[in-house]
Amino acid sequence: MQLFYRENFAEVKQLDDTDSKHCIKVLRKNVGDEIWVTDGKGGMYHCRIEDANPKRTGLYILSEEQGFQKAKRRIHLAIAPTKNLDRITYLVEKATEIGISEISFILTSNSERKVVKTDRIERVAISAMKQSLKAYLPKVNEMISINQFLEENTASQRFVCHLSDLSKPLTEHKIESDVCLLVGPEGDFDPSELEMAAKAGFEQVSLGDSRLRTETAGLVGVTLLNLL
Amino acid sequence: MQLFYRENFAEVKQLDDTDSKHCIKVLRKNVGDEIWVTDGKGGMYHCRIEDANPKRTGLYILSEEQGFQKAKRRIHLAIAPTKNLDRITYLVEKATEIGISEISFILTSNSERKVVKTDRIERVAISAMKQSLKAYLPKVNEMISINQFLEENTASQRFVCHLSDLSKPLTEHKIESDVCLLVGPEGDFDPSELEMAAKAGFEQVSLGDSRLRTETAGLVGVTLLNLL
CATH class of the missing domain: 2.40.240.20 (Hypothetical PUA domain-like; domain 1)
Incomplete structure (x- = not known):
């Protein structure tokens, strides 16, 4: 087909x-x-x-x-894009296949990449949507600063990926129907950014014991949020 | 580090x-x-x-x-490699980061790719192991026919990914400590191959409702087997 x-x-x-x-x-x-x-x-x-x-x-x-194979929840992935754009392109392809509603690119203080051309990203998402026979195209947002993102995000459940003593594994959470997952840059978040995220209601979660690359963390997170 | x-x-x-x-x-x-x-x-x-x-x-x-961050279970991914080798390379990198013990390349009747150079794949696995600070290098096996693979595999729990009425979601299984997941080619398994797999004790599982590409199915499977 x-x-x-x-x-x-x-x-x-x-x-x-x-x-x-x-x-x-x-x-x-x-x-x-x-x-x-x-x-x-x-x-x-x-x-x-x-x-x-x-x-x-x-x-x-x-x-x-209408509402063809509507997902059981709204998943918004917010991620600091990697230096190598192919890695982000691949992530968008896979996340679209697995199922995602929205993707935002976030500028953090440790970000190596400060620009993402969203038209290329959107073409990848369209192609993945066709390939996986889905009827929902993820919304692809222009890059914004983490401050602005944290101020504006309205998801009812908010997680930020970070390995620390505060982090509870994502698999131990009961996932709600409208969830946002924030993934940091290759150099990790700055402590002040994590503090800001906590104030904005983002709970720290871990994705297992492995040290994952940024785009792998995005993939693992999207998979778990979809299938938990 | x-x-x-x-x-x-x-x-x-x-x-x-x-x-x-x-x-x-x-x-x-x-x-x-x-x-x-x-x-x-x-x-x-x-x-x-x-x-x-x-x-x-x-x-x-x-x-x-010794036994540095030993995984709680042994995961063997057996997959029919995609025509585009970059997709398999990427899968091996991600699977190594997430955690996997062994990867086998399987020749099926609908396979478009009949050769995989395992030395290149092994280099990717080594690099991903270093990057994610792991102490276990996945064993990378030369390609063998699905018949031979099904005869020889000894994992205590065996799954084959396939979307059918027989398939129970992987997330509904209790995962044991020694598990093998078989993922088919872009053109899917031949019915006789699925029959052979069933005889060899491979239970059909689904990875959610989405139609996933081969390498995405491998990734989603490895993520779930690790974190369930």
Whole structure:
């Protein structure tokens, strides 16, 4: 099964330029062929090709389902991106496959990377969503400072990954339906940042005994939050 | 903290050529400096440099610990490698960080990749072990056929990842101390392979509702087996 993506599909009932080309030119689909489209907001549409236009393929909706395989909880991963962008790209791909609602890039005092091009990250998320046949596209946020993030985050359950005597293993928590996990940079958080996080209601958690790289911590956290 | 690796370190008490060069030339360590070495078999050695030789750094063992952070269970991941080798390399790195005892590459009838150079994979595992300050190097096995693997595997608890009505979520199992997880190729197992696996005592498990790529399934499986 091949899944296509178009924002606001229910209104436009067309594929965009890239997906049209892929559908008509590469996959050689034609009028009458059936394909699947998601709007990335939970809508999954079973369609028939009405206009095999390689720039704006026109579709007829045969059936649709809203809230397609809706996750049991809202998971927001906030992470200080690694110096090597490939590692973050890979994390976004895997997190999208496993299931995540939102990803934020956080600037901390020990961050080696101060810029992330979210359009590239979003393309990776779209591709992973199609690949794993999901109907929800994670929201990808522009990088903001940890201060601003801590002030603005409204998740009902908030965790910050940190190995210390204060940290309780994430696996021992009862996970709620709206959770945010904050993961620090390669050089770890600054003590003042951890203090700020505590004031903002972020509880320190550990992800087992291993010293994990930043992106591995993100992956392990997302896996546990999904499946616990 | 910088960790070095040398097989049979207790006997040789030297770093190998590559690590010696890194230690003496790159990190500019000298006689009297202290470093850490693991033998990859659970031995963690706190050492002092006695001979700052950039080809075979000689060390004096100040203290040692055997069974350093020994995992609570033995996890053997058996996986049909993906066409794109980078994906498998990444999986090995992450699985080593998270914690794994052994990895086997499995040739199945739907496998697109029929060869894996285990020396490259082993280098990745060594590097990940050092990075995550672990004292156990996963055993990396040469590729064998699924038939041979199923005949020879002796883990006390055996799972095969497959989405079907027979599959119980992995999270609902009580995980034992010696477990093997088998993950299929991008084109999935052949029905006869699943039948063979069942005969060999492999129970079908699911890793949640998502359709995961092969290497993502391996990662999610290793995370859950470690932390459940």
